[in-house]
Amino acid sequence: MQTAQADGPLARAKREWPPALLAALTTAAVQTPFAAFYGLLAFAPLGPDLAHQALATALFGTAAAHLAASLAGSRNLILGPRPATTLLVAGLLSSLMLRPETQLPDGSGADVGLLLALTAIGVALTGLLQLLLAGLNLARLAQFLPHPVRAGFVNGVAVLLLVGSLPLLLGLPLSADGVLATLTKLPLLLRQTEAGALLVGLVALALGRWPLRWRGRLMPAGLSAMLGGIACHQLLSISDLLAPGPTLQVPARLPPPDGDLLLQGLRLAQEPALWPLLPHLLAFAAAACLLCTLDSLLVAGAMDGLRGRRHDGRRELLAQGVSNVAAALVGGQPSAPALGRSRLHFQAGGSRQFSVALYGLLILLCLWLAPTLLGQVPMSALGASLLLVGLQMFDDWSLRAPRRLWAGGLVPAQRRGLLLDYLLMALVALLVIWRGVALAVGVGVLLAMLLFVRGQARGLLRSSLRGDQRRSIKQRLPAAQALLQREGRRIAVLELEGPLFFGTAEPLIARLRELVDEVDYLVLGLHRIGAVDGTGARFLLEFAADCEARGKHLLLAEWGDASDPRLQALLAGDVHGQAGGLRLYADIDQALQWAEDDLLRRERFEAAPQPARLSLAQTQLGQGLDAEELDWLAGRMQGRQHAPGERIFAAGDAGDALYVSIEGEIAVLLPAAGGAARRLALLAPGVILGELALLSGEPRSTEARAETALWLMRLERAAFEALRHERPALADKLLRNMSLQLSARLAGVTRELAAALAR
Template structure:
């Protein structure tokens, strides 16, 4: 009941019904043909078993795969890769003298093992690898499949012998049957023109109706077309009957126990090959559907469902299969919207096999060929032709052409393999084509979060070009290693400090690590350190970059390579050495008097004594909060000893980030003191800290008595804030270049 309710809720469009019906008309005859191909390899007398196996396979796959899968419009049915592998397997067993009944059992077990392997692949999550296939490869595969479909159906379209090559059948009018040509032509014309005339009935259905009507018209003057006997123009009887189903299935399982474990184990290699082929066939079809419908499938769920469907199909005597391109495209072109269309296709297979056998027998072969030719035409992607208009995209067009060439001249599986290889080449080309250096700056162009006295800032401005900063991006691998080394080499010879910021690096391979080792060794000869910042322990590819650098020997026990959590920390380390005044521990610092602070240089002692009398003296332990964001206090803090960290949210995030550090002789809290608004940041003591605290009320009283001092104080605060703002604006402009 739950399943029926779900089915009823999702079945909202008649397109699903038409799509299921139309795709059944394509999938069922092909499934019967594939079954006959496989079982005829055992013995001609087993052809009827093959027809039954094709029907059972189409029904099981049609019902199970869409029920448990998640790809809308996908039609699953017995397919060419399954027919090729299983028929070759059967021929080999016949050569070994295996009894026909045993071969049938081994085919059943092989199908079950194939399904189990597919389910295991989906469980491991390996199906997600399909998302790395780029558009040119998908386009080439799509067009290649379309051309293959057209080529395979041309002999049927013109009535030539089915074993004729498409080019021979096309170029040899002597092989044509005019009746097939007329029927197929009527089908193609109706299917192509139908969308321009009406949207109510799918073009596929109208094409089939046009073909059937053309056949009826020709049969009016040709008596040979009114009988199924020796009539090659129609499908003919499927050879399926309800009475044979149960006996065949029960008989199959009654004999399965006769197989030995060694025989089953020997099937694993063939099952692995078949599982790989069917999985690729399914996922390729899903990618094509995604491309044409702008949707996204779940590859792992789909593989799990396909495996379960193949197990079910084999267990009831059917043959395994996959998501098929031809039937899926017919389903799509007939207006299907959801995966319910696949379930309807499976139901229709059973109905057709049991009740409509006589009707289906009269469907012209040329009509189905014409429908598939139209599907093939619609699958050909002409968009890549635009790639020829620009030199930048010529290589992408070449990729499309190569994939099409392999699909036509070798096989679709070979085209898939070539597509994967070309995907790697496309990735390498893209990575090599872009620069791995996002910005190159110097320490005198950027600053740490530590705001220093003016004298130190002037010294850093003079000496800052001795330290170069490379902000790297993308992937550091063999394709970009030479470019990066070429940019680093001149700096290695002239700079005293080299900083590599890895925050935007996505991956690093062993070749890039070896190059960085070489850079470190060259710097070590000059006594110059290599500074690394943002060396993450979790890259997007899952690699621990810090551990990787240790394993490759880049980071060792020496101090040649220094590692910092942030670029600001690395710059601060360099600034300390440029000014030649290493930070003293807070407990060793002597608290400053007002006279010693830059803000009050040249002021009279009496005046400063009055100011100091209006200030509070505050001591805060390391890690304690001085004020928090949103506080309403209007107080200015002057640092006598120690350091304070300023924390604030970035880009609307609630999480606080370290944006500044102020040290001995600096002040903070000036914005709220000046604009009389709530605090926009949080101040936390970085070390034990001693402070002078001037409230706004005390300042106003000071202004009444010492107007000049108040004015000087405001000007000093404003000047320092303006310098900080100017420096921040300069860095922001630099980072956006």
């Protein structure tokens, strides 16, 4: 009874609410000034007159996003404007302001209300795209963006933050100038620097780099920098030694959000004159959706380690989409989780989902009850914090790669690959800096697609070997082995890897058309072909028909049975009946074995037909024996018949005899515990079986079964031992033949190992 009371609602509330409230307060103290500043930065192109509205909409949007995300099921992720999305909004506004469609009729400038409404539509479209990705369960597609492209985005945004933070750090007003303009004006900015503001910024920078301690624990870097900047600013204000510089200009009452922004944006649908703006909004929404989705999935994955449970990517993306639609309703920016603030919130005690909603409510309380508290934050401290964020954003791989290229030790292919990745990263970063994040996102995605197609087209051919380098497991008589060694280059064995689709099929078929001029048999190992689209199926079927017309043989291996979806996709593309002549095999070895058999038939058996049953002289055991020796040996061997599939001996049986097939093939199997036995070899007629166990006296290590109808000759141990005493010369010849077969088998194993290492 006492336990039940201890776990009741009241006790649970007393246990869970204090840490959740502390976590929300801590996160709000650190992040609210940043959210306000990101609002100023995003709407800076509209000028200082709208600074208060920009600040308010950023905070209202952040609060709305958290409340909506929490209700939609997001797990402990703290959202807000991100540097990249902030710059996206600024870039969108800068481009829309120059469009004739947004200008006022009196020619006095752009229609600010329309610009804000269009931005809200762009943010709403971002959320709707995220909801669409979540609904189609395509969230993980965003993670296929190559790392060099991601690194380019991150590094470009880091440079923009660093350069954008300089005027603030120097105590100067926020500027919407680009990187080049800011760097060009840097000497002028340095002459206009306010010494007190610079001192405040440097103190904040130092305390952000080396945070303060509270009760033996390091403060979060952002909170330490902010508190240090505020304290230094207050000391300078009291002492009158230096002018401490400006603070965030926040009125006593912030303007409420405009709830009619989206309704105003409906003018886009009602006025055809505004339709040319739609591509700008869609490009913005696509770029923002990609960046926000990447942040959501990466941060959620990183937080799994702290929370001790896996996240639901679809659920998180659904919540983020809802949060962005909610932010758009109050004119906010696109929001996405950040690892730093999410970790800060969790480590401060925010382990429950409702603590995220508490954080949003605290921001609303701050807006309504004490907005002037934000007015205590020095702009130079914000500039220092922004500079720290920029420094921490640089991708670690981008910083280490030049040293690795310079140090050497890479093979040429590795060096070329690393250099290509680095150049791609640099290109995307430059596009972010000089042309904006939206264009860089679009170009980066396009380049990622091109690199993917290029990499798949080049990597589809995993290995290529000829028949004299790779043999089937079928063991043959020396004459057949010699012929295959001599003519084996007429067989090509190719293992493919990757998706067979429109971007990879044509380069592959072009390579196969070159190869088929040199060979008669083409074996394709398709186990690693992950998917086949209509274009890939059509190219492969057309190539198969071309091979058949030229008298060549195309053998497709490792596509399982008729239920294999890749095979079904191939057959579905057979509109011209070209699949009728396809040769399909369960594995490469079976296909290679058929090619070898057919090559032997064409080269030898057609010219000199062989009898259905070999004589003892034609076997490996009888090589080099005269007629008298053959008769004597045959008289001491026993003949046996086996039906297909019948066991000859099992693993563990006594090694009391050797066998030679004079008709039919023998399968040598390796038993597997609890599963199907694996076929190790297939012995053609005339090949010796069981000689090692006969010589060593050890039990059988493998199993032998009749692959086809079989006629065996069996030499028992007792007969062999008698032969060694009665006919030592004959025994020496038999031992020599066994040794030749063992050496040929060892050479085959060595050849297979070399071929495997070359794949």
